[in-house]
Every structure is written in C-alpha cells, then in structure tokens.
Amino acid sequence: MENSDSSRSDCPYELWDEETVYSGPWITAKQVQFRLNGTNSQGVWQSAHRASKPFTKNADGVDIVAVLKKGGKKYFVLVKQYRIPSRTWMIEFPAGLVDTSDADVEACGLRELKEETGYSATKVLGLSSGKQILDVGMGDDSVRFLTVEIDGDAEENKSPKQELTDDEHIQVLTVECDKLLEFLDQVNKSDDTEVEAILYTFALGYSFKTRFGL
C-alpha cells in the first residue's frame, strides 16, 4: 500500500492501494483507490502515463507556437502528420519530447522547429512556466509552449529544409493568422484529418473577439 501522494494536506481525496497494472516499453497504466474526504463515495481511478516517468515537475514535451512574417503577411507554422493512436492525419503545432537530460526547453523547442519545419526562429517571445497537462482525466502527459517569431524574408528562411528522421513524414503548413480558425473548422469537417485540441483552442482564442464579439 502506497498513499504518500495523498499525504499532501490539500488533497481532497484519500488515496490508497496505488498499483501499476500495466508496464510496457512506452506506456504505464496505474490505478488507485480513492475516496473523497468526508464522504463514503469510493472508487478506482485508472490513468495512463509515459513509461518510467515519475511524478515529476518537468514537462514531457514542448510545443512551438510560431508566427512566420513574410512579404508583409503573418502566418502560423503548423505540421500535418499521421498519428497511429487515433489512426488519422492530424494538424498540430510543431512539437517534440523534451529529453530528461535536456534542461534547456527553449533550445529543445527551437531545434524541433528547425527539424520539423526547416524554419529558424528569429526571436523567442515567450515560454510557459511549469507544465500544462494534455489530458487531465486520463493522464499526466504534459508540455510547455514556446512562442517564437520567424523572419521569413531572412536568407536562412527563404528555402526551409526539414531535417527528418527515417520514420518521420511531417508536412509543413503555413496558415494566415487571421484565417487559422476558419481553416481548422474546415479540417474538423473532413473525414480523414483531425485537429489536436491544443491547437484548436489556440485558434478559438485567437479569433474569439472577431467571431463572437466577446
């Protein structure tokens, strides 16, 4: 029986009998018994985790929000790749896993942007602190968001060349910033391509005032 995780005084649940019910090379499944403090409401919570990942403070990955300025216009740089877990093509932010030895998340993000899209960021605008959780009900997989600007008129970005590994097949898309939400709404209606949720909500936020006047 392990219940150290519920010893934090602010946890509203009593947690006990945590166990790893599946341990594979990439995925671990865990379960724990839970009871909301002060109630008799009890249950089992199962969750999925990246293998060999402890409950850590570090993010698993970094997603890059990249604005390409080129010829007086602004574009978001996105990627399209086939995703095996959902068996569909997916429109996503460029992204990569952060190696546990890779303390410099910003450098990791810039390298992933260059490898996946061929573009070199000209300016780093921001990096989210901490980590943001991708699927809060099912797991603890997490990312940080690196926001960058790319000068598309600079020599190094005139003919961007991807640097993909043998098993990657990533397509690069550039979408005019003000047309991003409209573009993704069309993708959502298509049969063979989906949109990752973090990209969709980014687009929804970006065009929120324009679309809803709010």
Added chain:
Amino acid sequence: MENSDSSRSDCPYELWDEETVYSGPWITAKQVQFRLNGTNSQGVWQSAHRASKPFTKNADGVDIVAVLKKGGKKYFVLVKQYRIPSRTWMIEFPAGLVDTSDADVEACGLRELKEETGYSATKVLGLSSGKQILDVGMGDDSVRFLTVEIDGDAEENKSPKQELTDDEHIQVLTVECDKLLEFLDQVNKSDDTEVEAILYTFALGYSFKTRFGL
C-alpha cells in the same frame, strides 16, 4: 494479425500485429508494429485509450468555453478540481464526458455547465465539428468545444448553485477575460496547481495580439 486500419490508402505506415496489451475497467493499452512506407524504419507504437471505446467518430467529452457577462464586465467561467492522474489541483474548462447514447453534445455541454458551475447558458455561440484529440502522441481521447454566453444579471444566474455528485469537489472561478492569460501564467508558477493545456492555449490565443503584437 489485424491490419485493417492501415488498409486506408492514405496511411503512410504499414501497421501490423495490433494487440491489446492491457485491458482494465477504464483504460486500455494497445500496441502495433509500424513501418513507414518505403523505408526500413520499424518500431512499436503503444497508446492508451478509454476502455471499450472503438475507433469511433464521436468525441469522448465536451468542454465548455463560457463567457459570463455581468455588471458590464466579461469573465471566463472556469473550474478548479483535484486531478488524481497528475496528483495536483487543475484549472480547467467546465467539461464532461459524452455518454455514448447522448447524441446531443450541445445539451450535454449545457447540462455539465449547469451542474459544475451552477450557471445557465443564455446563448449558444458555437460547437466545434468532428472531434479534437487531447494527447495526439499517446492516445485518441477526444473532445468538442461548446462556446456559450451567460447573462450573469439574469435572475437564474444571480445565485448560481452547483449540482455536484457525491465524489465531486469542484470550485468555480470567474476570471476577467482580458486577464485570463496573466492569471494562468501565475498559476503555472505555483507549486500546487496546474493548468490544462487546452485552456492555456485558448488564453494564449485570446491575448496573443495584445501580448505579442502579432
């Protein structure tokens, strides 16, 4: 051996030996052998799925993007709850699972908003088509986004009362729209509370032009 999923002509991978390596009451783990067409680059992809969920066209959940208009100001309505998979408090959109028998995602979202926050939506502004995938590298768990407006000055919304089940402990937060990103950035720096990624990118998009001039 099953490889029907790779029979789609547009799949860039050859997929074979798909198997369910763990099957629990809530989580299923699968793995499949893959090889990118035209290469010798081969590997195993493991993924996590909601139990008994087929590769379906329907979203698993619905998240509600709710704007509360009250006293001449605008707020986003959020929830804070303890999340067992990551062992932290989490700031999130109000949300709920869509029952497989629940064909009406809009009605489900409005009901969840009322139950989790006590607020009754006054106007539905939009609902994303298809489904959006939460953690594209690890699974196929998916949601749709319902955008609503709440008249906070209406009688029914003057003293909102949550309708929680015994095992729920959800706190309601209202954050001024233009201060959302700043608020979440502060949460990201705290030790005991995290932000779900879909909410963070929404906020980043909402304040993108203001913050970065882009």
